[in-house]
Amino acid sequence: MVSALAGAFAVVLGGMLSYVLPVTLPSHQIKAATRHAAADRDARYEQFQRVRRLWRDRVEAHDRQQRAERYESLLWHPVRLPQGPSRVDVFGGTSDGWASLLATWGASVIQSGSRLVVFDLTEQDVVGGLESLFHSRGRTARLDLPAGAGRFNVLGGLDADEAADLLAQAVHTLRPTEGQGDLRTIHADLLETAIRELGGILTFQRVTAALDVLRRTYDAATDGPLSLDELTRLTAGVDRIGQGERVQNELHFLISTLSLLARDEDTAPPPPSPPKGTNSLLWPPTCLAVISTAHRRHRCKDFLDRVVLQRLLHDLRSQPVTGHDSILVIAGCDHLGLEGLEALARHCRRAEIRLILLMERLRGELRELLGSSDSAAVLMRLGNAQDATAAAEFIGRGHRLVLSQLTAQIGKSFTTGTGHSEGTNDSTGWNTGTATSRSGKDCSHSTNRSLTESRAQSWQETVNHSSSDSTGHSATQARVYEFTVEPTTLQALPTTAFVMVDSSAPGRRVTLGDCNPGIVLLNRVARPHRTG
Numbered sequence: 409m410v411s412a413l414a415g416a417f418a419v420v421l422g423g424m425l426s427y428v429l430p431v432t433l434p435s436h437q438i439k440a441a442t443r444h445a446a447a448d449r450d451a452r453y454e455q456f457q458r459v460r461r462l463w464r465d466r467v468e469a470h471d472r473q474q475r476a477e478r479y480e481s482l483l484w485h486p487v488r489l490p491q492g493p494s495r496v497d498v499f500g501g502t503s504d505g506w507a508s509l510l511a512t513w514g515a516s517v518i519q520s521g522s523r524l525v526v527f528d529l530t531e532q533d534v535v536g537g538l539e540s541l542f543h544s545r546g547r548t549a550r551l552d553l554p555a556g557a558g559r560f561n562v563l564g565g566l567d568a569d570e571a572a573d574l575l576a577q578a579v580h581t582l583r584p585t586e587g588q589g590d591l592r593t594i595h596a597d598l599l600e601t602a603i604r605e606l607g608g609i610l611t612f613q614r615v616t617a618a619l620d621v622l623r624r625t626y627d628a629a630t631d632g633p634l635s636l637d638e639l640t641r642l643t644a645g646v647d648r649i650g651q652g653e654r655v656q657n658e659l660h661f662l663i664s665t666l667s668l669l670a671r672d673e674d675t676a677p678p679p680p681s682p683p684k685g686t687n688s689l690l691w692p693p694t695c696l697a698v699i700s701t702a703h704r705r706h707r708c709k710d711f712l713d714r715v716v717l718q719r720l721l722h723d724l725r726s727q728p729v730t731g732h733d734s735i736l737v738i739a740g741c742d743h744l745g746l747e748g749l750e751a752l753a754r755h756c757r758r759a760e761i762r763l764i765l766l767m768e769r770l771r772g773e774l775r776e777l778l779g780s781s782d783s784a785a786v787l788m789r790l791g792n793a794q795d796a797t798a799a800a801e802f803i804g805r806g807h808r809l810v811l812s813q814l815t816a817q818i819g820k821s822f823t824t825g826t827g828h829s830e831g832t833n834d835s836t837g838w839n840t841g842t843a844t845s846r847s848g849k850d851c852s853h854s855t856n857r858s859l860t861e862s863r864a865q866s867w868q869e870t871v872n873h874s875s876s877d878s879t880g881h882s883a884t885q886a887r888v889y890e891f892t893v894e895p896t897t898l899q900a901l902p903t904t905a906f907v908m909v910d911s912s913a914p915g916r917r918v919t920l921g922d923c924n925p926g927i928v929l930l931n932r933v934a935r936p937h938r939t940g
Contacts, residue, residue, distance in 0.1 A: 485934040487921045494757045499770040501788030503532040508904045509923040511537040528700040530740035549694040554672045563610035572600035578714040605641040612670040623659040668708045688723045724755040739766040746773040770795040784910045789901040796895035812886035825872035833864040
């Protein structure tokens with residue numbers, strides 16, 4: 409049987425060898441195939457390295473281009489108002505900030521061909537920097553009041569009713585309390601009665617003297633500013649105004665107020681009255697005109713500013729439409745009141761003149777100017793907390809995700825366990841066995857019986873100890889509705905920085921800018937465009 413198996417195994421093995429041996433290649437062919445595969449592999453690897461080098465070169469070239477564009481990109485761009493609102497309100501800032509704003513922005517608009525008139529009521533010469541840029545070219549004009557009253561008469565060229573209305577409105581703004589509308593009418597009537605009888609040039613001294621005549625307190629023995637004919641006509645009109653207590657009180661108030669400016673008038677004979685319509689505060693034949701007011705007494709300065717504002721309103725009503733190349737700036741107009749500023753904005757809009765208002769504080773009724781129709785707001789440093797809060801409310805709020813909670817948890821646990829067990833096992837058993845044996849006719853029986861007893865006892869005691877430490881950290885973000893610009897940020901703005909809010913364009917736009925004139929001397933500054 410073994411030989412038969414060996415024979416079968418030999419047959420099978422022979423069949424396998426007959427199948428494998430025919431496909432076995434010679435060694436030289438195997439080496440040639442190996443060399444061909446290695447060459448193909450090296451060629452493909454070299455191609456991969458070549459493509460990889462090209463890809464790396466393109467990546468590095470792209471990175472160099474991006475870095476070059478970043479280093480050469482413009483950092484500063486001019487702030488523009490695309491829709492060109494008719495009024496821009498500037499709140500906050502310091503005198504240095506205003507001077508920088510006027511110098512940077514004013515130089516741009518003048519170079520673009522616009523005419524600029526600046527009323528500087530700050531007594532800090534905030535327009536001096538801009539004026540020095542164009543003064544050497546002979547393109548500026550300046551009028552200081554009341555020092556320059558000899559060159560310009562605020563009441564010159566006005567009819568009796570126009571002068572009366574101007575002064576009555578200026579006096580009215582000194583005490584704009586409820587129920588004072590009738591007093592404005594009384595003031596206008598008294599002033600018109602006095603001015604109508606004056607035949608010469610209108611000055612504050614002559615108007616004050618005429619009111620003294622109506623009040624019967626004029627001393628005709630002195631060499632006053634009134635002629636004999638004017639005194640006669642005024643005396644004849646005393647009975648027409650009445651001598652009631654209210655009229656006398658208002659005459660006293662008018663005389664006391666107008667005498668604030670009458671004291672500073674030159675005692676020399678006034679120049680001839682200019683033709684009607686030629687004595688105007690607006691648009692002298694220069695690209696930049698500066699009208700400033702200053703006085704050592706606060707009451708005189710306050711009343712002078714109000715009179716100048718009313719004269720400006722009168723000139724705006726009388727001026728034809730000037731087009732979009734004229735800009736009017738009022739610096740330091742906080743004390744002029746909302747009524748006068750709204751009237752000024754209304755008449756500037758009608759005359760197509762852009763109005764720029766610079767106000768130191770954002771308080772009281774001036775807050776109503778924020779966001780009014782066809783206007784933009786520029787917010788500079790607002791040191792007062794209430795002003796800064798009102799400005800932040802105007803800029804608005806927005807939703808954002810902020811980190812609201814950080815949690816850290818540290819834990820440690822320790823466990824000890826003890827186990828004890830004891831057991832006893834007893835067992836008893838009997839074994840019985842019978843054996844029978846036969847030998848011929850003899851038969852024998854034997855019986856065996858055995859007793860087995862066993863006892864087992866075990867003890868076991870175990871002790872387990874375990875301890876664990878755990879640490880956990882978590883962060884929670886919450887969606888909040890907060891100020892876009894915090895009030896503390898507005899309080900800490902640099903002197904020349906500002907936040908501009910333009911509501912005239914489609915969609916509200918908030919822009920952070922800087923008006924430092926030195927920025928134009930830096931690198932990577934965009935070329936300025938014509939101011940819109």
